[in-house]
Amino acid sequence: MIENYILFFQRSPLSSLSVFVTLIPLTILWLRKAYSNEAFRLLFVYLIVKLVIDLTMFHFASRSQNTILYYNLNIILRYLLLSGMLFYSFQSEIFKKPLMIVGGLFVFFSVWDILHVNPVLSDLHNHAMVLYANTLESVLMIFWILMYFYETVQSMRTANILTFPFFWICSGLLLYYSANVFVAPVMHYANKWEGRFELGFLYQVPDLFEIICMLFVSLGAWFFSLHEHGQY
Amino acid sequence: MVNTENIQWAIFIAMLAMLMMAVFVIAFVIYYQKKQLEQEKKLREIEKNYQRMLLETALDSEESERRRIAQDLHDDIGTMLSLTKLSLNQLSKIMNKEESRTEFTFNKVQSLVEETILHVRRITRDLVPTTLEQFGLAAAIEDFVRKLGENNTLSVQFHCQPDAIPRQSQKVELTLYRIMQELVNNAIKHSQGNEIEIELLADKDKIQLLVSDNGRGFDLRAVRESKRAGLGLRSIESRLSVVDGVMQYHTLSVPGCRAGIQVPIERNRGKKPEPLHPFRRERSRVQDFPS
Known part of the structure; x- marks a missing residue:
């Protein structure tokens, strides 16, 4: 089994690295006891969920099994947890309410998208990636992050934004979703056993930016202790 | 049939543009926040200076008022009291001192005037x-x-x-x-x-x-x-x-x-302090006035 893992690691180093890089922010958040804050707690839960799903995918991928079901599930969980994190980070009710409503609608849409591209759910071997949910998630997250930046700058809640944890976390997410927003629509066609669309070097983009995003999140988590918990 | 490589490049360029925008947004947030903080700092500085100026003006007005009262006390009441004392001295010379009751009352008035002069001097000194x-x-x-x-x-x-x-x-x-x-x-x-x-x-x-x-x-x-x-x-x-x-x-x-x-400590003391003595200042003004 370990040989399979090593072989997969050698075959897809970037994808493998994106799995284990999650341990860095997770450890920092744990050491900083950041889970005492609601927003950071959701980020912490998201990182745990991400690590579990990624490890499961890593395990099955090393055995050349279809792992897209987990990826599709990850989209819903990722959006819910990260938008929940932003929900607690927003100060204004103007953003909180739409965020909640959009969250609910997104879950319905994603479930519909999964069922739409996979009429036979039990056929896990041919399970396909969602068509629109991934793109929609990117667009929505970019929008919320921009709104968060707007609110942060307007309210001047921090004296130095470079030591403000959520600035780094949101910057990482913004880069990740910006890179993903144009790649996501073709992922459905690229992740197929047969007749797949060749993405070439673009196939590595989500993994690469996932690593960058995790490093930014780690930086944000590192700055957590410098701020008072109640500030967010 | 569309060339796959062309689609790849199109996606790559779109992605690159989007990433550039994201980087620009992040840079803008840093710049804007810094700029806003600087403005806030400047505004606070202006407000602080304004408050300080107001306070300085209030304290200056208080001192000016003290000086004016001291001057009035000295010039008007002080002068009148001195004149009263002089008049009393002259009166003592022409007064009939044989009557002890008159002399007693006169001495009492004289000492009261002297005491009042001392009080006025003390108040004037305390004020300035x-x-x-x-x-x-x-x-x-x-x-x-x-x-x-x-x-x-x-x-x-x-x-x-x-x-x-x-x-x-x-x-x-x-x-x-x-x-x-x-x-x-x-x-x-x-x-x-x-x-x-x-x-x-x-x-x-x-x-x-x-x-x-x-x-x-x-x-x-x-x-x-x-x-x-x-x-x-x-x-x-x-x-x-x-x-x-x-x-x-x-x-x-x-x-x-x-x-x-x-x-x-003030290293470079500016101009010579304005004289506090209300009386001397008044005199010098009179002297400067062309006859």
Whole structure:
């Protein structure tokens, strides 16, 4: 089994690295006891969920099994947890309410998208990636992050934004979703056993930016202790 | 059929554009926040300067008013009292002194007039400390202490090496003098002690004024929170803010309390301080007037 893992690691180093890089922010958040804050707690839960799903995918991928079901599930969980994190980070009710409503609608849409591209759910071997949910998630997250930046700058809640944890976390997410927003629509066609669309070097983009995003999140988590918990 | 490579490049370019936008947004947030903070800082600085200017104006007006009252007292009431005294002296020469009752009443009036003259002089001196302008802070405090020493129930001591205290601008000297007055008055009124010690020190950077008493002390926080009781403290702090000074209170040492004032020494004293003496200034004006 370990040989399979090593072989997969050698075959897809970037994808493998994106799995284990999650341990860095997770450890920092744990050491900083950041889970005492609601927003950071959701980020912490998201990182745990991400690590579990990624490890499961890593395990099955090393055995050349279809792992897209987990990826599709990850989209819903990722959006819910990260938008929940932003929900607690927003100060204004103007953003909180739409965020909640959009969250609910997104879950319905994603479930519909999964069922739409996979009429036979039990056929896990041919399970396909969602068509629109991934793109929609990117667009929505970019929008919320921009709104968060707007609110942060307007309210001047921090004296130095470079030591403000959520600035780094949101910057990482913004880069990740910006890179993903144009790649996501073709992922459905690229992740197929047969007749797949060749993405070439673009196939590595989500993994690469996932690593960058995790490093930014780690930086944000590192700055957590410098701020008072109640500030967010 | 569409070339896959072309689609790849199209996606790559779109992705690159999106990433550039994201990087631009992040950079803009950093820049804008920094700029906004700078503006906020500038605004706060302007507000602080404005408050300081208002305070300075208020204190200046207070001093001007004191000077005006002192001048009125000296020029009008003082002159009239002196004339009354002169008239009384002349009257004493022509008055029939054989009648003892008349003489008694006359002497009483004369002593009352003299006492009133002394009172007017004292009030005038208190309003405008002429010694301060002429001989500096140490001499003015010494003068103040000497007058307080006339009260037998209170022991006031002043320690200072007058040569070690450099002359400062009128604003600084007057501020320190008024604060000293306020602290001593507070000690007399509230401390219930019988010993007050004033110390005036200076090093190359600052002038230090220490006022301590052996009274019952006080709770600094309670006084600060009290609207009426904290008025004196706030007045001292306001005066100090105008000359960039700081104050420290040591109230926990039983008995009494110790107040320390620090004011930075002015390296380059600007213009010569405006004369405080209301009378001399008035005379010089009259002299300057073309005949």
